[in-house]
Amino acid sequence: MSVSPLAPSWLQHPSDANALAASVWSQNSVRADSGEIEIAGLGASAIAARYGTPVYVVDEADVRDRARGIRASFDREFGRVGSSAKVYYAGKAFLSIQVAAWMIADGLNIDVCSGGELAVALAAGADPARLGLHGNNKSIAEIDRAVEVGLGAIVIDSLVEIERVADAASRHSRVQSVRLRVNSGVHAHTHEYLATAREDQKFGIPLADVADAVARIRSHASLDFLGLHSHIGSQIFETDGFAEAARRLFAVHVELLATGPVPELNLGGGFGIAYNSADVALPIDVLAANLADSVAQLAAEFGVPVPTIAIEPGRSIVGPSTTTLYTVGTIKDVLVSTSSTREEGSTREEGSTREEGLTREEGSTGGGDVRKYVSVDGGMSDNIRPALYAADYSVRIANRSSNADAALVRLAGKHCESGDIVVHADYLPSDVQPGDLVGVPATGAYGWAMASNYNYLGRAPVVAVRDGVARVIVRGETEEDLLSRDAGLEQN
């Protein structure tokens, strides 16, 4: 066994570089006796042969179990404290007609944040009453359509939107239910949260201005005020940040109750998932129980009923369900000066707690060490998160297992950008070779959803697999698709 001095401190040398960490891989991903990875009963090689690579492979039972599990946990825990919960799937994480239909069938509502996402949810046959609309700059047309189709809730994000939504509701002779997004001053990420008087960000209305804003909402007969909304960040592993936001919102919620009904409180999404072996996600039933206890305690302190709680998880429902399969193209052993730090140009998700471990190249010999760059046929166009947030994923060879020693690798994409990295650091069998398939798990959230055509790569297909049967739920883009929007040469 050789531990690379280039390995970040959080990355353990694996006893078996073929093993699939249960915390990271979808529930029906296994290493079969043949040595290859099977996802929901279908081998990686068969999937790649049929759909090509890169391909996003969704373990359908996994995503649906998580959706039902979150709903059941929150129903149970808020029922326990004499209230109820509404779960909105945050469609921004990954929305397709099929995914929207699964969420609706599994009893969730859906949160959309653009006219396009609304169109997808409606195309799935979602009852508009089960949809919510977000956004700090919704267009008049988006607001109009949402009101016209009878959306269950619109989250008002600024004072000017109060009048815009009220006008649209009057025009359509409707009473539109609305929430008010609050800038609580709490920002959370992974294990830490920051609580300030006011967070420096574009979303929501400062707590101090909420009373006036709600008075304005209530002055419109065409609006029905549901309650306050807050979303404090992403990839959160602890409940403290949510509890602090709830505490701040609750004081205002109680003041508002003195002047009218406030039936709900929306605490947003952001529940963390494991992307690699170092991440430990808080189990959803623990999170739900903690939140129910916090909110019930606040209600008791203030002597008010426990409101109906709304939550908006995206990543924690769809993220762990999906694995991206790639084909290895080239491999280079690069001699790295161990005094160097990470490449420039990559920014990091605010508050990342592993920054130190990643930037420090430990165990420098003063000379250099070899980093194995394994390049695949996708990259930042199918998963921008490593480049955008310095997110750390993991990787395994998918078409075979190997007894070769584990070697530290960096999985690189094929784009013309040195920051085009899919996995900054993981161990693979050292005999990884061109033509191998590799699987990167936990790519279901903000992967396809943030995909691009950079370098004119077609977006990869999304394939759902259940009980050994695969089906394309979003087809991949062809060269024809890529050229179809180009207006071509001027016609004389």
Ligand SMILES: Cc1ncc(COP(=O)(O)O)c(C=O)c1O
């Ligand atoms: C308002 C709001 N709700 C919910 C979410 C979903 O967050 P996550 O996918 O991390 O659960 C987001 C993500 O950005 C958001 O902005």
